[in-house]
Amino acid sequence: MFKRKLAFYVIASICAATAPVLSAQTAAATPPMGWNSWNHFAGKVTDADVRAAADAIVSSGMRDAGYIYVNIDDTWQGQRDAQGVIHANSKFPDMKALADYVHAKGLKIGIYSSPGPKTCAGYEGSYGHEEQDAKTYAAWGMDYLKYDLCSFRKIMQQESNGDPQKAFDMEKAAYQKMNRAIEATGRPIVYSLCQYGWNKVWEWGTDVGGNLWRTTGDISDHYSRMEEIGFAQAGLSKYAAPGHWNDPDMLEVGNGGMTADEYRQHMSLWAILAAPLLAGNDLSKMTPETLSILLNKEVIAVDQDAMGKQGDRVSAVGPNEIWAKPLSGGAKAVALFNRAESPLPMTLHLSEVGFEENAKLRDLWAHKDVTASDGSYTVVVPRHGVVMLKITP
Incomplete structure (x- = not known):
C-alpha cells in the first residue's frame, strides 16, 4: 500500500514562501486553524473579501491566537488556457499577488479544487490536470488544498459498473494522485480531503496523503445540524494523531443562526474533538461576543494540545x-x-x-x-x- 511522505510544515512568517522548513513529522502537527470563505460568502467571495479576512485576522488578535490559514473555497476558478493551465476568474485578478498579500501578514493561504471535471458549484475541477494544477498552486504560493469529491462521484459510478469496491479504489486513487502531484512540487501544502465521511475515510485518509479528512456532510448555521454532526464523532478518536485529523467541517460561530450558548457548545465540542478550527464568518464584522468565543485561548489550547489526542x-x-x-x-x-x-x-x-x-x-x-x-x-x-x-x- 502506498504510504505518503508527510508534507513539510512551514512556520507562519512574514515571507512564508521562504520560511524555514521543519521536519516532516510537524506537518499539521496540531489541527489547522484559520478561516474559510464558504460558510458566509459562498459563491460571492472575491479577492477583496479574502484580503479583508486577512486584515481582520491580524487586527482582531486571531493570528496571535493561532488562526493562520486564509482559505479560498469554491468559485475562484476561471478557464484553462490552450496548454491546460488553470486561471482564476475575474473575482481574483492576480492570485499570486493575493497570496503575497496574505503571506506579508504572517499568514498562510489555501485554495480549493476537486478530483472531478467540475467542482460542487460547477467550476473547473482538476480531473486530468492534477500535476498542472499542483504546479500552479505551488507557483502562486498556496499552503493548503481542500480537495472536494463533487463530480468525481459520477465518474466512479460510470466506470465502476456498480462495483462498490472498484468505485472505492477509484476514489482512493484520485486522492492519492493529487497528493503525489503536490509532493512533486516540493512546496509544503496541507492536504484536506473533502468527501463527506464516505467509506470510513478515517481508516484510509492517512494512506492517500490526507492531513485532515471530512467525517461528515456539510454543516449549517443551525443548532440541530451542528449537534447532529458534532456528537456523531463519538468513537473516531483513535484515528486522529499529529499530522492527521478528523474534520467535522468548519465553524459557524458568528454567522447568526445560533445563540451564544450554542456557539460556545460548538466551539467546545470541536476543541474536545481536536478538530480543525476554521472560522466561517465575516471576520470584518464580528461582535465582541463572537470574538470572545473564537479567541478563548484556554479552549483553543485544548484543541491545539501538543499531545495530539482527540477526545x-x-x-x-x-x-x-x-x-x-x-x-x-x-x-x-x-x-x-x-x-x-x-x-x-x-x-x-x-x-x-x-x-x-x-x-x-x-x-x-x-x-x-x-x-x-x-x-x-x-x-x-x-x-x-x-x-x-x-x-x-
Whole structure:
C-alpha cells in the first residue's frame, strides 16, 4: 500500500514562501486553524473579501491566537488556457499577488479544487490536470488544498459498473494522485480531503496523503445540524494523531443562526474533538461576543494540545453528555454538554474521568478555578450549552 511522505510544515512568517522548513513529522502537527470563505460568502467571495479576512485576522488578535490559514473555497476558478493551465476568474485578478498579500501578514493561504471535471458549484475541477494544477498552486504560493469529491462521484459510478469496491479504489486513487502531484512540487501544502465521511475515510485518509479528512456532510448555521454532526464523532478518536485529523467541517460561530450558548457548545465540542478550527464568518464584522468565543485561548489550547489526542464521549444520560480529551502533563479537558431545551444540573464524578478527589478544576469559559466536593462537581449547564473544565492531578 502506498504510504505518503508527510508534507513539510512551514512556520507562519512574514515571507512564508521562504520560511524555514521543519521536519516532516510537524506537518499539521496540531489541527489547522484559520478561516474559510464558504460558510458566509459562498459563491460571492472575491479577492477583496479574502484580503479583508486577512486584515481582520491580524487586527482582531486571531493570528496571535493561532488562526493562520486564509482559505479560498469554491468559485475562484476561471478557464484553462490552450496548454491546460488553470486561471482564476475575474473575482481574483492576480492570485499570486493575493497570496503575497496574505503571506506579508504572517499568514498562510489555501485554495480549493476537486478530483472531478467540475467542482460542487460547477467550476473547473482538476480531473486530468492534477500535476498542472499542483504546479500552479505551488507557483502562486498556496499552503493548503481542500480537495472536494463533487463530480468525481459520477465518474466512479460510470466506470465502476456498480462495483462498490472498484468505485472505492477509484476514489482512493484520485486522492492519492493529487497528493503525489503536490509532493512533486516540493512546496509544503496541507492536504484536506473533502468527501463527506464516505467509506470510513478515517481508516484510509492517512494512506492517500490526507492531513485532515471530512467525517461528515456539510454543516449549517443551525443548532440541530451542528449537534447532529458534532456528537456523531463519538468513537473516531483513535484515528486522529499529529499530522492527521478528523474534520467535522468548519465553524459557524458568528454567522447568526445560533445563540451564544450554542456557539460556545460548538466551539467546545470541536476543541474536545481536536478538530480543525476554521472560522466561517465575516471576520470584518464580528461582535465582541463572537470574538470572545473564537479567541478563548484556554479552549483553543485544548484543541491545539501538543499531545495530539482527540477526545471522546464518556457518558450520555438523556440530553446530558460528558466528553473528555487527554492533555499533556496528565491533565484532561472535560466538557459537560446539555442538549436539552432548558437549563439542567449536571454532576461530574472525578473518578469517571480518572481523577482523585484532590484534582484541580478550572472552568475554561468562566476563566476561574472551581472546586469539587467529595470527589464530584455539580453545575447548572445552560440550554444547548456547555461547562468546560480543565482537570489537573
